[in-house]
Amino acid sequence: MTTTEPRSRMTGIGRVLVIVYAVMALAATGRSFVQIVRSFDEAPLAYTLSALAAVVYIVATLGLIFAGRRGWYTIAWAAIVFELAGVLIVGTLSLTMPELFQHDSVWSVFGRGYLFVPLVLPAFGIWWLRTHRPSARVASPASEVTA
Template sequence: MAEPGTARSRTNAGPGRLLIAVYLLFAIAASSRAAVQIATRLDEAPLAYLLSALAAVVYIVAAVGLARAGHTGRRVALACCALELAGVVGVGAFSLARPDLFPDETVWSGFGSGYGYIPLVLPVLGLAWLRHTRHPDARKGPLLTPGA
């Protein structure tokens, strides 16, 4: 049985490193894009640009949570992945239903179509990784347990 902190239970080991790198890449891309859009043309599409900024914050915090690998990091990563999934599905559906409110794309609009749908897949991979790396004693219980 793997102990907490072993490679099996750590979110920042193995494929988790690639997941963290993708989150960091999206954090940089979304932050940069949102900063430029907010600074130069916020009045054109305020909802879209502010949602891109929110997505950037979620990506940054998720990457930190995954990189920390402890109990708190797992909880933070779980919350971010869940928020991200809800955001990309909610904003994706809303942007298709009300395109007039999205004159410019966000990271999450169109279910992440402007980013190759990676924003839709990324939180699913994050949640799957968190489930895969949880402590073996927690396999039959909730996704996160104290000490995992």
């Protein structure tokens, strides 16, 4: 017999948030792969940052999907806060020190190439995590035994 947990996190806006993160993960992965394979030597910093963004979006997507399970809520928080810091730092540097970014990365100019979705997405992710904390259930040994 298995117990089912409520899936309130994966309905409505939560589902849309996960889908947008998954799309960003696919887009950033595809972009970084093409950039690295075709011309890594032209802009290694920008292309490495695109690959890092892809990993962050993948981890954030998984974190949001499994946030009700042990540890994943914290992983989702870490990934989304890292994403926000990355977007703000890379966005600022790409404007103030453009010589570092001869080619755009996913987070360049605050995600301009992705219609600024990388700038607003972590704000929604943080809001969602704050308003949908996992319940603080304590598992008793008796509840773990199945008949």
